[in-house]
Amino acid sequence: AQTVTQSQPEMSVQEAETVTLSCTYDTSENNYYLFWYKQPPSRQMILVIRQEAYKQQNATENRFSVNFQKAAKSFSLKISDSQLGDTAMYFCAFMNNAGNMLTFGGGTRLMVKP
Amino acid sequence: GAGVSQSPRYKVAKRGQDVALRCDPISGHVSLFWYQQALGQGPEFLTYFQNEAQLDKSGLPSDRFFAERPEGSVSTLKIQRTQQEDSAVYLCASSFGLLEYSPLHFGNGTRLTVT
Numbered sequence: 219a220q221t222v223t224q225s226q227p228e229m230s231v232q233e234a235e236t237v238t239l240s241c242t243y244d245t246s247e248n249n250y251y252l253f254w255y256k257q258p259p260s261r262q263m264i265l266v267i268r269q270e271a272y273k274q275q276n277a278t279e280n281r282f283s284v285n286f287q288k289a290a291k292s293f294s295l296k297i298s299d300s301q302l303g304d305t306a307m308y309f310c311a312f313m314n315n316a317g318n319m320l321t322f323g324g325g326t327r328l329m330v331k332p
Numbered sequence: 333g334a335g336v337s338q339s340p341r342y343k344v345a346k347r348g349q350d351v352a353l354r355c356d357p358i359s360g361h362v363s364l365f366w367y368q369q370a371l372g373q374g375p376e377f378l379t380y381f382q383n384e385a386q387l388d389k390s391g392l393p394s395d396r397f398f399a400e401r402p403e404g405s406v407s408t409l410k411i412q413r414t415q416q417e418d419s420a421v422y423l424c425a426s427s428f429g430l431l432e433y434s435p436l437h438f439g440n441g442t443r444l445t446v447t
Contacts, residue, residue, distance in 0.1 A: 224374075251433050261421055263375075263438035309374050317433040318387065320365065320425075322374035 220245045220312050222323035230329040231300045238285075239295045239326050241310030247271075251313040252286065254295045257325075258306045266308070269293065300330045334358075338424050338439035345414045345446050353409045353442045357426030361437070364407050366399055367423040369441070375423055381407060414446045 222243045231237035243252070254266040269277045269286050276284050281301075285294045297304055310323040337356040345351050357364050362382055367375035368391075377391040383404035392399070396415075401407040411418055421441040428434045 222374075261423075261441045261443075263423065263425070265435065313433060315433070317427065317429045318363065318380055318382070319377070320436065321377065322367075324374045325372075 220247075220250075220314070220319070220321045222310055222312050222321050224310055224323035224326050226326045227324075228327045228329070230331055231297075233300055233302060233330055233332050235300055236296060236298045237300055237328065239297075239308055239310075239328065241293045241295070241323055243291050243293065243310070243312050243323075245291070245312065245314075247314060249315040251315075251317075252284075252293045253311040253313065253320075254282070254284070254293075255309045255311060255322075256304075256306045257309060263309075267295065297328075302330050302332060304328060305330045336424055336426055336437050336439035338422075338442050340442060341440065343442055343444045345444065347414060347416060347446055349414055350410065350412045351414055351444060353411075353422050353444070355407045355409070355424030355426075355439060357405065357407070357424070358428075358437055359405070361426035361428050362404075363427045363429055363434075364401060365425045365436070366407070366409050367425070368393075369421040369423055371420070378409070378422075411444075414444075416446050419444055419446045 250271045252269045256264045281298045313320045364381040366378040369375040379399045380388040381401045396412045398410045423441045425436045425438045427436045
């Protein structure tokens with residue numbers, strides 16, 4: 219079974235600064251997918267960024283980028299130029315290659331301060 | 333509709349009552365997941381369907397929990413004799429994929445409060 223660990227229950231950052239959220243996971247699979255989801259108070263899970271394990275290049279989506287270290291089983295999210303609208307819960311998640319199992323971490327609550 | 337629809341959005345039940353939570357996935361989506369999310373926690377897997385087949389129900393916490401998807405589209409999660417520990421947000425997600433990755437689309441969830 220896969221496990222996903224987020225060691226930072228809460229983080230805060232000043233508007234316009236950069237913050238990094240940590241995630242580690244455990245799996246015996248070689249091919250898989252990793253995600254960061256954002257969940258605002260509306261409860262809607264919003265996909266922030268996705269990384270395929272077979273790709274060495276770190277994924278980037280505008281202000282969001284990841285540092286994927288496959289050997290270390292680490293998958294951190296960097297948010298640059300933080301905005302007030304980034305305030306939310308952030309979940310790291312692992313999906314197996316077959317696409318029939320998605321496992322979430324416990325989440326990090328991010329507060330962006332003006 | 334354009335997205336995954338869940339109803340009701342909020343449900344309050346007295347302990348011991350039965351509840352039924354509905355999920356309307358995106359049309360044509362093969363895979364459907366149910367998750368339970370306790371307050372301040374990450375979503376925990378409950379069950380997974382491919383079309384009408386329930387392929388994995390290992391996450392259902394007790395035999396009071398039952399899920400079905402009889403025609404391979406709408407799914408219902410039923411909780412019998414609700415207990416206070418069942419209070420949580422129940423999330424549904426669907427995807428087009430079969431045996432391979434495709435993007436998951438989440439509903440807004442049903443917040444269940446058992447009093």
